[in-house]
Amino acid sequence: MAEDFDREEFDRLAGEFRYVITDMICRSGSGHLGGSLSLVEIIITLYRRVMNLDPANPKWEGRDRLVLSKGHAGPVLYVALAYQGFFPRAELKTLNADGTRLPSHADRLQTPGIDMTAGSLGQGLSAACGFAMAGRIRRREHTVFCIIGDGESDEGMIWEAAMFAGHNSLDNLVAITDYNRLQIDGFTDEVVTLEPLADKWRAFNWEVMEMDGHDWDDIYATITAAQAVRGRPTMIIAHTTKARGCTVAENLPESHNIKVPDEAAFEKYICALTCRDYELPYEVD
Amino acid sequence: MAETPLHELELRKVYAQTLVELADGNPEIVVVEADLGKASGTIPTFSEAHPERFIDVGVAEANMIGIGAGLAVDGFVPFCASFTPFATRRVYDAITISVAYADANVKIVGTAPGITTGPNGGTHMCFQDLAIMRAMPNMCVFAPCDAYELAACVRWMADWDHPAYMQMIRMVQPQVFDESYLFDPQRAVHLRRGGDVTLVSTGWMTPFAIEAAEQLAAEGVAVDHLHYVSVKPLDEESLVESARRTGYVVTVENQSVIGGLGGAVCEVLSEKLPTRVTRLGVHDQFGEVATEEYLLNKHGLSVEHIKQACREG
Structure with a gap:
């Protein structure tokens, strides 16, 4: 793949991602911090070690696809895309700014490297099924990845797509649930429990795997194992921590969409990052 | 063996045949159904x-x-069909975001529009699909009136690289056009020229409007009849030109009078040439199980109703 794994380098990169994501969101005044930070290791692994992509040709037909169905985690995807060379890193500071190509929710028409628009929850897994069917009709070998939220899994459309993918044995489809156990109104177990989540997906004729969504080895081993599954789609339930790495927000429902109205709030979130020893990839005032 | 003329076929047969012909020459054409492939005609014609x-x-x-x-998004041209309420209002946000906002080249087909779904009744009788689909950015809205126009519309949609919605009557329809018909979403079809009243129709109501205009001619009322296969984009120029000559407009559609063709006509005329308009359609009511004749009369859509509205100019 694109780059060999170096644990020290990846740890440093994850810290830098968290620093940049938090800075971008705080600078824009508000944003979906929790669900972006919970995906950092997974997104880095996908983009640095797993996915077959060509940043110079974002629409290359043979590429692996990724549908970020929980489109509000756009910021973590933007950082990955910028660091992989899909667009200049300096552009990251335009998140949510007037005229930006980096809107809060992933938009395929705006940002190089975004495969599908998402934001109205529950729709991305169906689009991923469409990508998977397209790959099958064209007899292509690519993998279609789809990341859904745990709260998003309340949506009925997710289960329509789940039934379809299971029935059609879409083994070129690998979905990942970001199971940070929080949604806007509280813990998923309290709002509407998803349990038994693994059994649900198994009952829909999916292969089901679980992983620690912050452990480099586990993530890589699980995703590559999922790609090797034949005859059925795979759901990877990723156990993650919402707002991982930002101590004042970690595992709190409020981390879903933080408000940063002033300098004090900005300092609160930035200073709460467990690692801050990084240069921002853009100039700041 | 001579082929059956299109106007002798059920329109769903014409739809499926046209898709097969398109797919024969274009490997990107795909059909997606939601358990109503038989109703929309693609089973077995396309599926086989x-x-x-x-x-x-x-x-x-x-x-x-x-x-x-x-x-x-992967380059295919999918035609997705269901009964009109389930192809539009049930999935309105999915179409809005995953199709229109994402500019995904999806063709949506709503079958058995309005009162043509008679025996299925109120749950299936959608009177608002033209209105709600018209309100969506990046969405064309078409309502063909016969087999030739349907086939031409489907072919145009297959060539168009953006989303589109089409109403599809399923059964055999009276012939209005022939093989020479050219689909042009930018232009209304001028079916009859006259100076007394502008009659504007679309979709299933157009043959009724043609009959009404013919009978009115015998009475000495000269109807200027515009058929709009495309409710969006709407040919404003033809409408304003006709209204300027006649001074009175009647719209007729197999839809609610709120927001559909009648709504679109009023929007244009109120801004460009304030003109008195009578909208024939369903007045803010749900459908019900009934025959087409009963519903035409109940909602004031029969040929007699159209004639009466035209005489009031």
Whole structure:
């Protein structure tokens, strides 16, 4: 793949991602911090070690696809895309700014490297099924990845797509649930429990795997194992921590969409990052 | 063996045949159904001709739209069909975001529009699809009136690289056009010229409007009849030109009077040439199980109603 794994380098990169994501969101005044930070290791692994992509040709037909169905985690995807060379890193500071190509929710028409628009929850897994069917009709070998939220899994459309993918044995489809156990109104177990989540997906004729969504080895081993599954789609339930790495927000429902109205709030979130020893990839005032 | 003329076929047969012909020459054409492939005619005509490009998602219309969006973003041209309420209002947000906002090249087909779904009654009788689809950015809205126009519309949609919605009557329809018909969404079809009243129709109501205009001619009322296969984009120029000559406009559609063709006509005229308009259609009511004749009379859509409205100019 694109780059060999170096644990020290990846740890440093994850810290830098968290620093940049938090800075971008705080600078824009508000944003979906929790669900972006919970995906950092997974997104880095996908983009640095797993996915077959060509940043110079974002629409290359043979590429692996990724549908970020929980489109509000756009910021973590933007950082990955910028660091992989899909667009200049300096552009990251335009998140949510007037005229930006980096809107809060992933938009395929705006940002190089975004495969599908998402934001109205529950729709991305169906689009991923469409990508998977397209790959099958064209007899292509690519993998279609789809990341859904745990709260998003309340949506009925997710289960329509789940039934379809299971029935059609879409083994070129690998979905990942970001199971940070929080949604806007509280813990998923309290709002509407998803349990038994693994059994649900198994009952829909999916292969089901679980992983620690912050452990480099586990993530890589699980995703590559999922790609090797034949005859059925795979759901990877990723156990993650919402707002991982930002101590004042970690595992709190409020981390879903933080408000940063002033300098004090900005300092609160930035200073709460467990690692801050990084240069921002853009100039700041 | 001579082929059956299109106007002797059920329109769903024409739809499926046209898709097969398109798919024969274009490997990107795919059909996505939600357990109503038989109702829309693609089973067995398309499903047997191109089984690898026929996808049935089961009773899951939103998933049909989402899968269509994925296929479209990957370069395919999916035609997704269901009864009009389930192809539009049930999945309105999925179409809005995954198709229109994402500019996914999906073709959405709503079958058995308005009162033509008679025996299925109020749950299936959608009077607002033209209105709600028209309100969506990046969406064309078409309502063909006969077999030739339907076939031409489907062909145009297959060539168009953006989303589109089409109402499809399923049964045999009176012939209005022939093989020479050219589909042009930018132009209304001027079916009859006259100076007394402008009659504007679309979709299933157009043959009724033609009959009304003919009978009115015998009475000495000269109707200027515009048929709009495209409710969006709407040919404003033809409308304003006709209204300027006649000074009175009647609209007729197999839809609610709120927001559909009648609404669109009033929007244009109120801004460009304030003109008195009578809108024939369903007045803010739900449908019900009934024959077409009963519903035409109940909602004031019969030929007699159209004539009466035209005489009031």
